Amino acid sequence: MTQADDDLIDWVASCQFDPHRFALGAWDWGAGELDGLKGPRDWQADILKVIRDHLADDEKRFEPLQIAVASGHGIGKSALMGMISGWAMSCFDKAKVLATANTDTQLRTKTAPEVGRWFSSSITGHWFDVRATAVKARDKQASDAWRMDFIPWSEHNTEAFAGLHNKGRIIVLLFDEASKIADKVWEVAEGAMTDEATIVIWVVFGNPTRNTGRFRECFRRFRRYWTVRQIDSRSVPGTNKAYLTRLVDQYGEDSDVVKYRVRGMFPSASARQFISTQDVDVATKVHPALGERQADRRRRRAFEAAEPHPRRRHGG
Numbered sequence: 001m002t003q004a005d006d007d008l009i010d011w012v013a014s015c016q017f018d019p020h021r022f023a024l025g026a027w028d029w030g031a032g033e034l035d036g037l038k039g040p041r042d043w044q045a046d047i048l049k050v051i052r053d054h055l056a057d058d059e060k061r062f063e064p065l066q067i068a069v070a071s072g073h074g075i076g077k078s079a080l081m082g083m084i085s086g087w088a089m090s091c092f093d094k095a096k097v098l099a100t101a102n103t104d105t106q107l108r109t110k111t112a113p114e115v116g117r118w119f120s121s122s123i124t125g126h127w128f129d130v131r132a133t134a135v136k137a138r139d140k141q142a143s144d145a146w147r148m149d150f151i152p153w154s155e156h157n158t159e160a161f162a163g164l165h166n167k168g169r170i171i172v173l174l175f176d177e178a179s180k181i182a183d184k185v186w187e188v189a190e191g192a193m194t195d196e197a198t199i200v201i202w203v204v205f206g207n208p209t210r211n212t213g214r215f216r217e218c219f220r221r222f223r224r225y226w227t228v229r230q231i232d233s234r235s236v237p238g239t240n241k242a243y244l245t246r247l248v249d250q251y252g253e254d255s256d257v258v259k260y261r262v263r264g265m266f267p268s269a270s271a272r273q274f275i276s277t278q279d280v281d282v283a284t285k286v287h288p289a290l291g292e293r294q295a296d297r298r299r300r301r302a303f304e305a306a307e308p309h310p311r312r313r314h315g316g
Contacts, residue, residue: 020052082117165192247261
């Protein structure tokens, strides 16, 4: 161990409960591929600070933290996955991180390479062996327990998610393009929430392409259990503003295409849905009999406005 190694370990230890501080110091912002950037984008910094504030609370630290981010295209979701996993693996002994995506192709060709790139370029990159399917600590005595795995999901084969335990340490679970991950995988993954005295952080990202499923319910039915963010791609530096503007011009600001590709909003209706979810939500708040009486009154007012009363018409 050199003095530089000792100093790095001390600094990393100071970031254990502050992933935002780690992200600011672990990468060479303003140089190379990060030229022009002073640090994480605002929305990324916001999520890192949510994690920081959760861990700073001694009473809530061991309660599972669940974060859902719905967004348009190109905001840097994989980059944030790299920052979060790099922080967890660097700052916690025998950390366990698991990442999955909507498809095996997405996981192998996009998510894993991007996350691996952030590992390799970090100040602690030499601590880890970065491979296509996993990132492991170089300490041979701990590499099997101190690792991040990229696992393709299958609703018929969920053992990898069912066995996600790391009692007394930290578990980070990351879903990329979560809108298309089967509900069964979500249900099995919840088993990782049960370890006592364990830090559990579950972050799911995705373009909100479907208005049904567990990702959608993070923002509706299960809203009280999730910290949610909806990010408009136009508000994020570095996105292709010309392309986003073209989508809005082509389909319209309130179209479903613009909602999920640009605005980070869920579509009003799915491809197989005859009545939109928005109309259903409105209808559930109206009592049938009351709604019919209101409709009768509206028709009566419209008729009276169009046809003056006979007495008034003849001066009576």
